[in-house]
Amino acid sequence: MSLLVVGTVAFDAIETPFGKTDKIVGGAASYIALAASHYTKNMHLVSVIGDDFPQSFVSDLQMRGVNTEGLQVKKGEKSFFWSGRYHNDLNSRDTLDTQLNVLADFNPVVPESAKHAEFLMLGNLMPSIQKRVLDQMKTRPKLVLLDTMNFWMDTAYDDLITNLKYIDVLTVNDSEARQLSGEYSLVKAARSIMQRGPHTVIIKKGEHGALLFNAKEVFFAPALPLEDVFDPTGAGDSFAGGFIGFLESQQRYDFNAMKQALIAGSALASFTVEAFGTQRLSTLSSDELETRIKAFSDLVHYKTL
């Protein structure tokens, strides 16, 4: 019974209309693990950092039940670094700097203790690296979720398409779903992607919520209307982490469980955007999370007259 999370643990430097940060902790797997830790303590992390990375963050993950045996620390090397500036509407951003550092020759090694994990979260990474993790699993996980982005559609399309054959759930945003499928309608885009492998597709629409599709059904999780979005970085990763963390905690992966998992993921993402980086996910209490999930439910609930 466990969840294996693969992805980057890195430094970000972020500018938004509301402020800017120095180097802070970021990376897909950092958000995924933190978000998932609000639901499950049975987690393994596979990633790579340099020896410049703060031990305090790693210790925090360990305190949350994350097994970091698979977290490689490269002596004398630097952690992956990304820097970006968001535009005024926060819906688009420019990359200012990308330093691959330890990521350049990252060879993920799944510890023996994680090779039978039942839930596998392949965070956004080069598709060939995601595949190397899949290949190391000794039993086929019950649920494999893969997150990716437009960058890999542009630069590693064939590898990404290959991966789709081996996964259960794909998460992409709306423009990525359109790019990957060549379909404008999200209904058609999801159907086209499902024909390539995954039985379930999640299309993230940011401030407009998220859609969950399988062959027969569709479900929609709204986004909570927020007074302020401070920093969107990591929202999609927090969403995916909450989604799969919830499912692991329930040991379920049927469509009805996924519906509730979609709300859990949306709630966690709504906290992430309230502050820079992983700050809000770190301080979040279970009461706050429960209250927010109730707000999601209330938002769409009406009594028939």
Place this chain on the structure above:
Amino acid sequence: MSLLVVGTVAFDAIETPFGKTDKIVGGAASYIALAASHYTKNMHLVSVIGDDFPQSFVSDLQMRGVNTEGLQVKKGEKSFFWSGRYHNDLNSRDTLDTQLNVLADFNPVVPESAKHAEFLMLGNLMPSIQKRVLDQMKTRPKLVLLDTMNFWMDTAYDDLITNLKYIDVLTVNDSEARQLSGEYSLVKAARSIMQRGPHTVIIKKGEHGALLFNAKEVFFAPALPLEDVFDPTGAGDSFAGGFIGFLESQQRYDFNAMKQALIAGSALASFTVEAFGTQRLSTLSSDELETRIKAFSDLVHYKTL
């Protein structure tokens, strides 16, 4: 017990990526009245047409219970005409031609029988004309809903702001809410608009659903993920017509009733976009409408594990 609808009854010529039309029936009040007629038969229409307008459409409205006493027919004059071309994503459009014709000197006259209407729908029109209708009411309606657009914010801002003092509900789309309030956050935008008069604000987000705000609560109606959107013209008007028609049929205007009305409006709008013009609203059966409303409910419903 009745609903008074004011707005344009007109000709449109529409181009979308899927085809183009010759002159077909359009206009805000046409969509509003057709949509509302699926819920209420107690309706008055105040508008103006030329003698070039098809009597068959007017007869159809009458068959649906619409009292057309307030529909002026100008002999020897032409009906209002608008022509537009939608861009590939259907979210934006260019106006190709606007011929005001009978609208140029439209002076709305509310028939005596409609001066006590309890529900008043001020469809998108020049704000000073909307005001002239308000001024003719002998008793203050229980609910006044006003729809407007960015064009009037650019050209008749002061008149529009004045109107806000006399209405209960404003419907605008997201970019219009931002323009009117100067706030990017839709939560803040709605609050700012409510300070100018209406106790309730509806923000239409097209394919991303609609938000309903009052001073204390917020509700969200999703949009149904559609395989194809054929022609978005009249979606907002159909939405408003369904919303107020439902409320008139229930004789209620509390927040919970408005929630359900928002779903009714969203369902009617989802039909409108399936075909050019008013075609789909005209042929729509009550069974189809009920099925669609259930689909809206199912879309966001989940059972807690």
